[in-house]
Structure formats: structure tokens, C-alpha cells
Amino acid sequence: GRIARMEIRAPLSGYAIYAPNRSSLSASLSGGAQQPYRVGDQVAGRMNLATIPDLSSLLIDVTVEEIDRGRIRAGNEVVVRVDALPDVSIAASLTGISPLAEMSLDSRGRSFHAYAALGATVDPRVRPGMNGSMDVVIERVLDAIVVPARGLFTKDGKPTVYLVESGGYRAVEVEVLARNPDEIAVRGLRADARVVLGDALGWGIETYNP
Secondary structure, eight states: OHHHHTOOOOSSOSOOEEOEETTSHHHHHTTSOOEEOOTTOOOOTTOOOEEOOOGGGOEEEEEEEHHHHTTOOTTOEEEEEETTEEEEEEEEEEEEEOSSOEEOTTSSSEEEEEEEEOOTTSOTTOOTTOOEEEEEEOOOOTTOEEEEGGGOEEETTEEEEEEEETTEEEEEEOEEEEEOSSEEEEESOOTTOOEEESOTTSSSOEEEOO
């Protein structure tokens, strides 16, 4: 009967994440480094040996800076990207925001935790514990021209980009429609414009096509 009870059947399909074996010989000799349970290890009754996660209940947990907390709310559309799977973009919605702030790790201010449920349609390659990022859709700007943040300058107090033209470049004033830390949506450029990135004085110039 005991041998029969040693066979455990999972209540759902998936893959097993084995718990760390804190009492193993390797953990004792290495000063606490713990390896997952392996074939041949001794286990005690009624212990947690492994976990099979329900991938349909996966959440992404991200930090939101205090300055951005008032701009987002539960229900906002989000786009989740996983570092290990650069070709994957997961559409989801913001399910919750922590009510209390905590100090940021870089001590620049306070931040909040925001959560989004990935749902049952998540890519099967996504695994618990993977790193990722989340873009919150606050507003949609249709038919916008998007340039990198490094392509926007200030000239005479006005937002300006430098267009590459034959023999040099030309400053063009633009209207900023929306921005994030990496990209800026502008009005006043053609879709085929070539924009200067970096030093607009001519040193180390890069170009970008919107």
C-alpha cells in the first residue's frame, strides 16, 4: 500500500517545478546552496515536493513610478513583453494596483506594484519567474509619426527634429503628441523623413527612418 501511494497523479497537465531540497548533503557542504529534489533523494511524508503551475493564472508584477501612478487605473489595456521571448507580445488588461507605495530600489522616490493577468491564451513558452516588461496604454494616437526620444531636441524653446538632407540637415519644428521614455509621437513630419539621432552639431550622427 505504501508503494502504491508513492505514485502521485497531477490534477492538471503541465510541467513540475521541484522544491529545493534543504536537507540534502550538497546543501550542507556548500553552505546553504539548495538543489531541487532529484531521483534518489529522501523525502518525508506530507511535504511539498513539487508544484505544477496553472499557466492560465499567470500574473506579471511590475513597478510603476509615483509620478505615473495617477495616470493609470485598473482596466487599462497593456502589452506585456517577455525578455526571453522578444518575438512575443501579449495583450492583456491591468487587473490591479497596490494601494501602498514603497521605496524604489534606486532610492529616487516611491513606486507602486501593478499587476496584469496574462490569461489562458498566453504563449506556452512563457514560464513562471521569467523577467518582462509591461506597457500601459493610456491613450491611442492614430496615424502618428514615431521617432526615438534621442531624435527630439529643443531649439528656441520649441520641440525640434533635424532632418537629413543633401549636404547637411535642416531643423524642423514639430508638435509632440505623446511620449514615453523611448519613443515620441510627433506631428509635422513626412513618413519617409530621415531624422538625426544624437549630436545635431555633426559629431557621431546617426539617422532613423520613422
